Amino acid sequence: MEDNAVLEEGFNGLTRMQEALPASWYFDPAHYARELREIWGRNWVYLCRADTLDGPRSFRSFQVAGQPVLLVRDQEGVLQGFFNTCRHRGSLLCPQAEGTLKKAMITCPYHQWVYDLTGRLRATGPMRRVEGFDRDDYPLHRVRVAEWGGFVFVNLDPDASSFEELYGAETAYVANWPLEELKVGHVFSKTLNCNWKAFWENYNECLHCPNIHPELCELVPIYGRAIMARRDDPDWAEHAEDQAPHRSGGLRTGAETWSMDGAAQGRLPGLSDEDVAAGQRYVTVTPSVFIAHHADYVRIVKITPTGPETMELTAEWLFLPDTLARPDFDADKITRFGILVMEQDGGACELNHAGMRASAFRNGVLMQEEYEVFLFQQWVREQLGEAPKSEGAASRASRRMPVSE
CATH class of the missing domain: 2.102.10.10 (Rieske [2Fe-2S] iron-sulphur domain)
Incomplete structure (x- = not known):
């Protein structure tokens, strides 16, 4: 390991405690305007x-x-x-x-x-x-x-790298999903009283999962261990061949998708058994969206800042047209589960944001398991010219791509 390395080599984690972003970055209007200009105005x-x-x-x-x-x-x-x-x-x-x-x-x-x-x-x-x-x-x-994949992105910066250059490897990870054929079957929108970064930080760790998401932890057992992927465990190599869901990150035994009962309503054409066994795969395009890919549908979660301390959360569920037309199709089982998880996340983010207003609180700290939060915050710093490029900060997909499996 190189001297002063921040990320562990043998597993996913931080080598030492790191200081989090300044609390003022979550509610100061002038800083918010700077982020709109430097981050939202220069990324896809x-x-x-x-x-x-x-x-x-x-x-x-x-x-x-x-x-x-x-x-x-x-x-x-x-x-x-x-x-x-x-x-x-x-x-x-x-x-x-x-x-x-x-x-x-x-x-x-x-x-x-x-x-x-x-x-x-x-x-x-x-x-x-x-x-x-x-x-x-x-x-x-x-x-x-x-x-x-039937998604439209824009970039206000004429000099920014192309979408394909930045995200080609990550989108290839879900190449088997028939994204262009899918249609929106349900939309959910909610205003959250938190800064947009608070939502992304929550997304990038699972320390909160056992306490905030009991239903999700029952469906994805590894989340119940407060980790996101196999290599988040320092002792992962001792169990490298163990495919049990609480080790591998897959769905609980017998479950097929993210839904209220774990049952899938069909299977999208073109998916491999490996795609389905993974349970969930993500494409993350910071700062605006993550796209969750499942056996029978795809969920888009869009983040839109509306002020220093507010944001709009919008989710869309995509299905095959034939699935939507089936008389026995029950979208509610799927959408209710996703909404439950997002409502729980939203409440946690609002709780987190409200506490940052304490005058004594200048910044938080990041612990070993919060390596993805560190990478996100380092990305924010780099976008604002506040930090040199550092190890891993250019890539936002490490926990969900095969390298971390």
């Missing part, structure tokens, strides 16, 4: 399923890091992304949340400037020609767009 952010932009001229508008964003499909069906602002004097181009344009053009409702669906300025309404103005110099400001 999940917005929606691609099929919600159905066909040429369909559009949707969003707020990303406090910025107005417009997505629109051009005449060839290619998804285009722009800042939702006219190049004339800055008016919103599409104040509606979604719809279909009547013509293959975007017309500013204020002064009638007209753009084609690739963003080129085509007309300036009733305005007379003026010296020094060239329409070619005033296209819409672009926003980078990526589509993967």
Whole structure:
């Protein structure tokens, strides 16, 4: 092990206690604005399923890091992304949340400037020609767009690495899931009174699981040990061949998926026995979403900051269309379990956030098992230019990819 290494080599853990982020970073308005700009404005952010932009001229508008964003499909069906602002004097181009344009053009409702669906300025309404103005110099400001597995992501930073470069290895881990074929069967949304980072930190450890998630620990026995994966145990090598769920991380014996009774409603085509045996696989795209993959469905959990001390949690459950159409399909067994777990997590995050307001509390500490919380917090520091790049902090997937199995 190199001198001063932070992460253990033989198992998943921290070599020593680490200081957590400053408490003020969870409620200070100026710092929140900095995070919107430096983190949310420079990383890939999940917005929606691609099929919600159905066909040429369909559009949707969003707020990303406090910025107005417009997505629109051009005449060839290619998804285009722009800042939702006219190049004339800055008016919103599409104040509606979604719809279909009547013509293959975007017309500013204020002064009638007209753009084609690739963003080129085509007309300036009733305005007379003026010296020094060239329409070619005033296209819409672009926003980078990526589509993967029927999911749509945007990045406001024109110089950021591509989605494939950053997440190709992690998305390959779930390549067998027929993601593009799936349709939304249920949506759940909840406002949480906590900073967005508090939710991610909760997601990245299972020390809280035995106390907060008794039902989940019964379904995924390793969580009942307050760890997330086999190699979180310093003595994992002594039990390396033991495939019992409390050692391997799989579902309890007889369970097939995350649901109220553990029963799956079918099996998604293309999955291997290994995919199903894992019980759950994740794709994590920080800071906005994690996507949980199960035998019979996929769950999207989207995090949206709405203020220094509030956030919106939105979950979508995806199923095959044929499954949704089955008369015996019972989505409630699946969605009720997911909502139960998220409600429990939400309550824990609010409890955590409220306590940070104590004037005597300057920052917390991270213990051995909280290695993923450390990696997340180190990523935050790096995004803000507060820390040099360090071991492991560039990768956010270690606990759920095969290296940690």
